[in-house]
Amino acid sequence: MKMIHQLAMALSFFVFSPALCNGGVITTPTDLAPGAKYYLIFITGTGNDLTGQSSNISDYDAFVTSQALQNSELSGITWKALGSTSTVSARDHLNIGDFPIYRLDNVRIANNATDLWDGSIATTGMTHQGGGILPNSFVWTGSNSDGTTSSYYLGSATPVLGFTQYSDSNWINHRHDFPSSSSHRMLAVSQLLTVRGSGPAVPEPATITFWSLTTSFGLLLRKRRFQSKRSSLS
Numbered sequence: 001m002k003m004i005h006q007l008a009m010a011l012s013f014f015v016f017s018p019a020l021c022n023g024g025v026i027t028t029p030t031d032l033a034p035g036a037k038y039y040l041i042f043i044t045g046t047g048n049d050l051t052g053q054s055s056n057i058s059d060y061d062a063f064v065t066s067q068a069l070q071n072s073e074l075s076g077i078t079w080k081a082l083g084s085t086s087t088v089s090a091r092d093h094l095n096i097g098d099f100p101i102y103r104l105d106n107v108r109i110a111n112n113a114t115d116l117w118d119g120s121i122a123t124t125g126m127t128h129q130g131g132g133i134l135p136n137s138f139v140w141t142g143s144n145s146d147g148t149t150s151s152y153y154l155g156s157a158t159p160v161l162g163f164t165q166y167s168d169s170n171w172i173n174h175r176h177d178f179p180s181s182s183s184h185r186m187l188a189v190s191q192l193l194t195v196r197g198s199g200p201a202v203p204e205p206a207t208i209t210f211w212s213l214t215t216s217f218g219l220l221l222r223k224r225r226f227q228s229k230r231s232s233l234s
Helices: 002-016 058-066 090-094 205-233
Strands: 035-042 079-081 108-110 138-140 162-165 185-189
Touching: 058 138, 058 185, 079 090
Parallel strands: none
Antiparallel strands: 035 185, 079 185, 138 162
């Protein structure tokens, strides 16, 4: 009976637990077919802005990840900072492949890595992790327009800033006259993602667990009833 009770409790968690809060962002592009791969990008929009003093890219990764965690829709995704230090370029750090990059409002900013690093993107403005647009914000990048490390890299005295008002090369390489002790936002890029859609179903982990528990629960009840029936006949 203890095992049955535990399974019942587990089932009730999956059936009755409230859904995660939707942060008002679009994490699956509507112009892609099921199975298509893509990336997401956002600008950090809440919490404390970051200085550009660190020469360790993992510090910037940690910051953008902490910002993504403010929205449950983004929390299950791995995020990296779009930035260059003296030892790693944004281009190498992100390692974007031949797949499109989208803002969190379903707007595509580039078709692939070549398009992203060719000196311009498709639109101005960036969505923050809550889904709103920040049209006129500085972002630490430390990068040249092609994603390589600038002479004014993150951790230098005056790292390069991009500006979201632009879609030309200024989106990533706008100016470098702010001291690194200044606080500014950053851009975050996701791991490679895959569209889930119609066709042969690919169950989410929670769904798989739910049906596994349901099946186990039913089989256990049938076993207990069979054993009880045998006992009553003996």
